[in-house]
Amino acid sequence: MKKLMLFAAVAVFGLTSVTAQNFNAGISAGLPMGDAGDLTTFGINIDVSYLWEVSDDFTAGVASGYQHYLGDSIEILGTSVDIDDTGFLPIAAAGRYSLSEEFTVGADLGYAVGISPDGNDGGFYYAPRVQYGVSESIDIVAAYRGVSLDGGSFDAITIGVEFGL
Numbered sequence: 001m002k003k004l005m006l007f008a009a010v011a012v013f014g015l016t017s018v019t020a021q022n023f024n025a026g027i028s029a030g031l032p033m034g035d036a037g038d039l040t041t042f043g044i045n046i047d048v049s050y051l052w053e054v055s056d057d058f059t060a061g062v063a064s065g066y067q068h069y070l071g072d073s074i075e076i077l078g079t080s081v082d083i084d085d086t087g088f089l090p091i092a093a094a095g096r097y098s099l100s101e102e103f104t105v106g107a108d109l110g111y112a113v114g115i116s117p118d119g120n121d122g123g124f125y126y127a128p129r130v131q132y133g134v135s136e137s138i139d140i141v142a143a144y145r146g147v148s149l150d151g152g153s154f155d156a157i158t159i160g161v162e163f164g165l
Contacts, residue, residue: 022051022059026141028160032069035152039083040069043156045145049094049108056098063094063108066115067145069156086154087115088147090125104131104139112147124148137164 030043045068051061067090071083092110099105108127114120129143139162147154 023165024049024162026162028158030156030158033155036154041072043069059096061094063092084117088112102133
């Protein structure tokens with residue numbers, strides 16, 4: 001019985017320390033780089049994350065969203081070929097470290113599920129980022145997003161805004 005009471009007390013104290021949580025949603029514009037820049041022109045990204053306070057300066061949690069990049073038109077042997085739009089659904093672990101009241105660095109690591117076009121199998125997803133806090137609930141975010149694909153990569157530099165909800 002004493003072990004059960006001790007376990008219950010530890011569980012209650014553990015749950016009360018996890019009450020500092022952050023749900024964030026953001027939108028950003030992306031400029032495709034490298035292989036992606038050859039096939040797409042511009043990207044729009046929607047992001048959501050749910051973070052728990054691990055310490056005063058560090059939060060960790062989960063992140064997801066949707067990335068959509070507009071296909072380009074390229075010339076092949078004098079013929080214009082339209083490239084399909086590309087979409088990914090990243091599912092990642094997220095970590096953020098506050099350098100100061102205004103600046104935060106972090107990264108999302110996981111897997112990006114390929115949504116479109118057909119044959120897009122997705123791949124390893126990574127997104128290092130830097131955030132500047134404009135207010136208590138609004139951040140400006142600059143990130144480098146990458147998806148390691150079979151035989152290449154899909155990379156973009158993005159800038160956007162994130163809202164703490």
